[in-house]
Amino acid sequence: MQGLIPRPRSEVAPGAVHVPDWLDLTRQRELLEACREWSRPPGALRSARLPSGGVMSVRSVCLGWHWYPYQYSRTVDDGDGREVAPFPRWLADWGQAAVTAAYGAETDHRPDIALINYYDSTARMGMHQDRDERSDAPVVSLSLGTACVFRFGNTDNRGKPYTDVQLHSGDLFVFGGPSRYAYHGVPRTLPESTEPGLGLRTGRLNVTLRVSGMA
C-alpha cells in the first residue's frame, strides 16, 4: 500500500533486492487488467498438482512457457494440451526496467516466462527454489492486492537463516546472482492490508518474470 510512510528499499541478501512501491497505482491497475485478461478461459487459473498427490493452494496461469511440477512446456500438458499464451513484449520491457531498478545498472535482461499466481486468503507457498529454468538470470517478482509475508531464505535448505519481508501491492522483489537459487516461500497473506485504489477486492496476485534459457 502506498502509505504515508515510505518504506525503504533493502538488500535482503546479496543479489536479493526489495523495492517497495515500484509500480504506481496506474501501473498496478494496468498489470491487474492484464492478469484478468490472462486468467480468462481458456487460460483460466488452475491449481497445479504435485507429484506427491497434493494440490497447490495458489491458482496460476503462465505465459511464454507453461510450468507444472517440475518442468516447462510450450503446451499445457497437465491440462487441455493447448499452446501456452504468448509472452508480451511490454512485459519483457517491465522485466528489464525492474532489474535496472533493483541493481542500478542497465541490463539486457529479456524474460520470456511469466507465472501469475493468485492467493486467496488461505493460500500459501512452501519454501522452494526456482530452478526449472535453464538460465541463472534474475527472477523478477511483482505483487498486487493483499500484502503477504515473503520468506527469503538461504541456498542450502528450507530452514533458517531466512528473512521475512512484507510484500505490498506495487512492490518489486528481484533475486539473482548469489541469491538466484535461494529457497523462498509465502507463509501467509495479510488479508487486512489491501490496496483500496486497485480494484482487486480480495486476494493477492504475484507475477514472476523469468528467463527460460530455452528456445
Ligand SMILES: O=C(O)CCC(=O)C(=O)O
Ligand atoms: O508469490 C510470491 O511472492 C512468490 C511466488 C514464487 O515463489 C513462485 O512463483 O515461484
Ligand SMILES: [Fe+2]
Ligand atoms: Fe518461487
